[in-house]
Amino acid sequence: MNSIYFDNQASSKLEDRVLDVMLPFFVNYYGIPQSIHSLGSITQNAMNIARKQVAALINAEPEEIIFTSCGTESNNLAIKGGVEALQANGNHIITSSVEHISILKPLEKLAKRGFMVTFLHVDKYGYVDCLELQHAINKNTILISIQYVNPEIGTIQDIKKIVSTVKSYANIIFHTDAVSACGQVNIDVKDLNVDMLTIASSVIHGPKGVAALYIKKGLNIIPQIEGGIQELSKRSGTENIPAIVGFGKACEIAKREYKQNIKIVSTLRNKIFHEITNKIDHVYLNGPITKFRLSCNLNVSIEFIEGESLLLLLDSIGIMVSSGSACASNNLKGSYVLQAIGLNKVLRQGTIIFNLSKFNTLEEVEYTVTEVTKFVIKLRQISSLYLNFIKTGQRIY
Numbered sequence: 001m002n003s004i005y006f007d008n009q010a011s012s013k014l015e016d017r018v019l020d021v022m023l024p025f026f027v028n029y030y031g032i033p034q035s036i037h038s039l040g041s042i043t044q045n046a047m048n049i050a051r052k053q054v055a056a057l058i059n060a061e062p063e064e065i066i067f068t069s070c071g072t073e074s075n076n077l078a079i080k081g082g083v084e085a086l087q088a089n090g091n092h093i094i095t096s097s098v099e100h101i102s103i104l105k106p107l108e109k110l111a112k113r114g115f116m117v118t119f120l121h122v123d124k125y126g127y128v129d130c131l132e133l134q135h136a137i138n139k140n141t142i143l144i145s146i147q148y149v150n151p152e153i154g155t156i157q158d159i160k161k162i163v164s165t166v167k168s169y170a171n172i173i174f175h176t177d178a179v180s181a182c183g184q185v186n187i188d189v190k191d192l193n194v195d196m197l198t199i200a201s202s203v204i205h206g207p208k209g210v211a212a213l214y215i216k217k218g219l220n221i222i223p224q225i226e227g228g229i230q231e232l233s234k235r236s237g238t239e240n241i242p243a244i245v246g247f248g249k250a251c252e253i254a255k256r257e258y259k260q261n262i263k264i265v266s267t268l269r270n271k272i273f274h275e276i277t278n279k280i281d282h283v284y285l286n287g288p289i290t291k292f293r294l295s296c297n298l299n300v301s302i303e304f305i306e307g308e309s310l311l312l313l314l315d316s317i318g319i320m321v322s323s324g325s326a327c328a329s330n331n332l333k334g335s336y337v338l339q340a341i342g343l344n345k346v347l348r349q350g351t352i353i354f355n356l357s358k359f360n361t362l363e364e365v366e367y368t369v370t371e372v373t374k375f376v377i378k379l380r381q382i383s384s385l386y387l388n389f390i391k392t393g394q395r396i397y
Helices: 016-022 038-058 071-086 101-112 130-136 158-164 241-256 258-279 307-316 335-338 345-347 363-381 384-392
Strands: 065-066 092-096 116-120 141-145 174-175 197-199 211-215 282-284 298-304 350-355
Touching: 016 158, 038 197, 038 241, 038 258, 065 071, 065 116, 071 141, 071 174, 071 197, 071 211, 092 101, 101 116, 116 130, 116 197, 130 158, 174 363, 241 258, 258 282, 258 298, 258 363, 307 350, 307 363, 335 384, 345 350
Parallel strands: 092 116, 092 141, 141 174, 174 197
Antiparallel strands: 065 211, 197 211, 282 298, 298 350
């Protein structure tokens, strides 16, 4: 069997329909939108269409969409630009303990500059407690950022409820990192009432190197990249027109085919979980079981094995999964998300993650389950923890 890719929250396959609309802007239409000649007009028009397509995916207005290079840049712009615009009103920021690194690192820097940062706990399913959030808010709170979906354990936060808690206080802006929700959750910024929201192209079968930050009309933030008038002067720099055009097309497809795609990935996800838990004992699901879980996500801890070893064995036969956040996968300390939900060290080390896409098939799932089962048996045969458990019935950790 050809290679099988189950790491779609790190990056997804570029769709042919997206590539087709991008190609002319690499070769034929290479002007910049700011030029007043005909090539400039063509690219300006193409970017306007893409902005409308991106806005439509999240029910925003086109002028509320700022194009950036990636989700990390959008998150940095939201956090740094937001607090710098509001620092005269206070110096307190609230976030959760399971945010993406591109939220946590900027906040770490801001803390060194004198800002106060509160990290909310999450429960064993990854949910934020609105009561704890309410207690954390004080007169100096100016910004709150809580992710919409966690890419590791698939938790979908009730952002609408969280925002309603926040909006009873004045002078606080709310941002959500919705990169992992993009194309997988029906996002409506008007209904959510968020002030800023991050989405990215690479997880919806669009090109890498482009993302967007939704900024509610009338909200002022301080630009972090200066030097030009692009993106309403909120993000200077020559626009990546081919990528922006591709992002727009990917958003259009994601919106139109949303229900169909969710049905495909949820069916395959459920099949993997059902088969793995039937064939392998001591397997535990991480994250919620309810409908408030990302349809494409399956995070399981397989006791008495090393997840990294299983990942490498699967990769050796062309099956690609992950064992943690894409931006922290080389961190040997393990997943801070799994630690935050209270998972013990042994189970954290035995974790693998499947993030599926509409391009995966039932045949791939069945083959993968067979190979996972085979490799788990092999790894447990050399595990002292497992051999002791079989012999004594006791866990020595």
